[in-house]
Amino acid sequence: MEEKPVVASMSNEIILSIEDLQKEGSKKLPAFKREFFNSGSTGQITVHENSTAYLKYRLRTRVLRDVSKADTSTIVLGKKISFPLCVSPAGIQAMAHPDGELATSRACAKRGINMGVSSYSNYSIEEVIQAGKEVGDMAHVMQLYTMKDRAMEERIIKRAEAAGCKAIFLTADSPVLGVRYNEWRNDFRTPDGLGFPMIERTTKQIMAQTHDSGFMAFNSDSHSWDDDIPWIRSRTKMEIWIKGVLTAEDVLLAREYGCEGVIVSNHGGRQLDGTVATIDALPECVEAANGKIRVHVDGGIRTGADIFKAIALGAECCWIGRPVIWGLAYDGQNGVEKCLDILYDEFRRCMMLTGCMKVSDISKASLGIVRADGPLARL
Numbered sequence: 001m002e003e004k005p006v007v008a009s010m011s012n013e014i015i016l017s018i019e020d021l022q023k024e025g026s027k028k029l030p031a032f033k034r035e036f037f038n039s040g041s042t043g044q045i046t047v048h049e050n051s052t053a054y055l056k057y058r059l060r061t062r063v064l065r066d067v068s069k070a071d072t073s074t075i076v077l078g079k080k081i082s083f084p085l086c087v088s089p090a091g092i093q094a095m096a097h098p099d100g101e102l103a104t105s106r107a108c109a110k111r112g113i114n115m116g117v118s119s120y121s122n123y124s125i126e127e128v129i130q131a132g133k134e135v136g137d138m139a140h141v142m143q144l145y146t147m148k149d150r151a152m153e154e155r156i157i158k159r160a161e162a163a164g165c166k167a168i169f170l171t172a173d174s175p176v177l178g179v180r181y182n183e184w185r186n187d188f189r190t191p192d193g194l195g196f197p198m199i200e201r202t203t204k205q206i207m208a209q210t211h212d213s214g215f216m217a218f219n220s221d222s223h224s225w226d227d228d229i230p231w232i233r234s235r236t237k238m239e240i241w242i243k244g245v246l247t248a249e250d251v252l253l254a255r256e257y258g259c260e261g262v263i264v265s266n267h268g269g270r271q272l273d274g275t276v277a278t279i280d281a282l283p284e285c286v287e288a289a290n291g292k293i294r295v296h297v298d299g300g301i302r303t304g305a306d307i308f309k310a311i312a313l314g315a316e317c318c319w320i321g322r323p324v325i326w327g328l329a330y331d332g333q334n335g336v337e338k339c340l341d342i343l344y345d346e347f348r349r350c351m352m353l354t355g356c357m358k359v360s361d362i363s364k365a366s367l368g369i370v371r372a373d374g375p376l377a378r379l
């Protein structure tokens with residue numbers, strides 16, 4: 001007879017962490033897709049550091065507090081969400097699972113969080129919003145690049161507004177594609193049969209792009225604060241947020257140009273390798289915002305404690321890109337729900353174990369930093 005293990009396993013679930021989801025989700029993808037989704041640019045330094053930069057912070061716990069009614073909810077983009085996390089816009093989600101952005105939208109609606117939709121989505125903004133509506137209440141935002149074809153850019157804005165999007169996230173870090181060895185080595189092309197309804201292109205037309213420019217062939221590299229922000233503002237009542245900000249200087253410009261918020265982001269390390277990790281750029285951006293515009297952050301967030309640390313450093317909310325892709329690849333909508341459930345549970349436990357009753361209790365006092373040979377330093 002087979003010997004029973006001494007400690008019975010808690011469950012048969014093999015996905016307990018985002019790391020597990022990365023491993024199992026990635027396994028389901030052929031190499032060219034896996035590398036496209038998971039890689040960063042050039043030496044992969046920033047994609048790595050986005051996550052490891054969180055490790056230097058230590059949690060300062062407060063004990064003997066009644067956390068029985070800990071409330072993780074918060075209000076973002078006018079919606080009460082279940083915890084301070086939203087899903088970053090990421091293109092070609094149907095390459096991870098046939099249901100693509102529809103599955104992501106349903107999972108977000110079911111779990112009560114907001115979603116960004118890429119201009120390079122495989123389902124239209126109308127379809128993505130409708131899919132979410134059938135499940136629950138949430139906010140969608142439309143991600144936009146400054147485009148060479150301004151008439152098309154305007155059509156994206158108008159469609160997004162008519163469909164009910166709350167905001168435009170203007171991705172400002174991509175006038176040109178980053179150095180992506182994986183895409184060049186694999187001669188990366190989007191698989192046959194996928195549509196790109198927001199940029200009004202078929203896969204055939206996309207595939208015709210060279211690898212110097214890739215998707216960014218449609219993006220304008222002559223963009224500027226002056227030419228683009230007032231232009232967008234005059235075409236929509238939606239909020240305008242700048243995605244891809246890493247410096248206090250650009251936060252001040254976003255304020256000057258009347259933007260509602262910034263996403264502190266380096267595009268998940270996919271554009272310029274060697275930029276600052278986003279959690280390390282966050283403090284100067286929060287200081288420059290001075291409470292006048294909202295500051296959110298994405299890049300490398302893989303645990304509930306990472307979310308907690310970003311909130312402690314002044315972000316209103318965090319966003320995740322790849323973890324959702326891994327969830328999609330693993331099991332479509334179910335996989336994305338699993339991803340959100342893992343992060344929710346970890347974040348809630350982190351709040352309770354640090355003695356925080358509500359999200360607004362999380363502050364600089366919740367963190368310390370260990371410097372070489374020193375005791376824990378307060379922030």
Ligand SMILES: Cc1cc2nc3c(=O)[nH]c(=O)nc-3n(C[C@H](O)[C@H](O)[C@H](O)COP(=O)(O)O)c2cc1C
Pocket residue numbers: 036037038050088089090091118119120143171243265266267268269270298299300301319320321322323325
């Ligand atoms: C496969 C993939 C596609 C992406 N597509 C877009 C996009 O279309 N527009 C955009 O602004 N950002 C895009 N991003 C960047 C994400 O919005 C986000 O900034 C980044 O993924 C966050 O880092 P993380 O993946 O470490 O969480 C993409 C990221 C990935 C991984």
Ligand SMILES: O=C(O)C(=O)c1ccccc1
Pocket residue numbers: 090091092120215267270
């Ligand atoms: O690869 C990316 O980072 C990205 O932004 C993108 C843009 C268009 C389609 C797919 C991904």
